[in-house]
Amino acid sequence: MTNEETESPLLLDRQLCFALYAAQRAVTAAYRPLLEELGLTYPQYLVLLVLWERGETTVKELAAALRLDYGTVSPLLKRLESAGLVRRARSARDERSVLVAVTGRGEELRERAASVPGALLAATGFDGTEVARLREELWRLAESL
Template identity: 80%
Template structure:
């Protein structure tokens, strides 16, 4: 039995018994695998996530991007500024609502999409995670996210 197989009591204060620590270390490890792939694209992981949303949805408001990525305005705004400075996105005020800022991928950002298409498969190959396992893990993590967000709303 490895230290990660230990099933301590619900009130355990052992570090390896903490769900939050397992999630934190998994996130850091997965992001580290992404780093060299994204370095080749000239992107940080958060910038990659912004582009994923724009490639999927097309032109979006800053508000919609923030909601899709579960980020606040103060976090997404600098990300968009850096992506715009790199020539990957364009921001402009919406004609119908001056308070709303629209974000669009530029031609250069679309070109990057083709190169980025290999990133998800490379991550799975590099980590040895099969497609079915990736689906199962993703579904479990989304369920956990929903439960945690519901708990926050209740409190």
């Protein structure tokens, strides 16, 4: 390769999007065996994280927290409900709104899931400070775009 070719802005390894894509795939792959033990997919895990943190919430609020659209969240909730981990019900105050809450079985799963973040941190080889810095930079990137 000539010097001009190695400096090209079109080289795959120079693309921010590709580095993010590769990292996302690697992180998701690292989560997979941890979540399989819980019977969850990564998106289902994210839904439960929001519900464990916030308690009962509307589908709209849940979708906003996950930065997903309603059409993506609805099938996730349906599968979680079929598994007995969440329940959905129309709001008594606003019939247009659907409330989602974790069931007792979903709360039991929370205890088992408590080891997942630490296991993933160990898999990265990063310390807590490095992870916090990286997370802050990624949030800053997301907000700026």
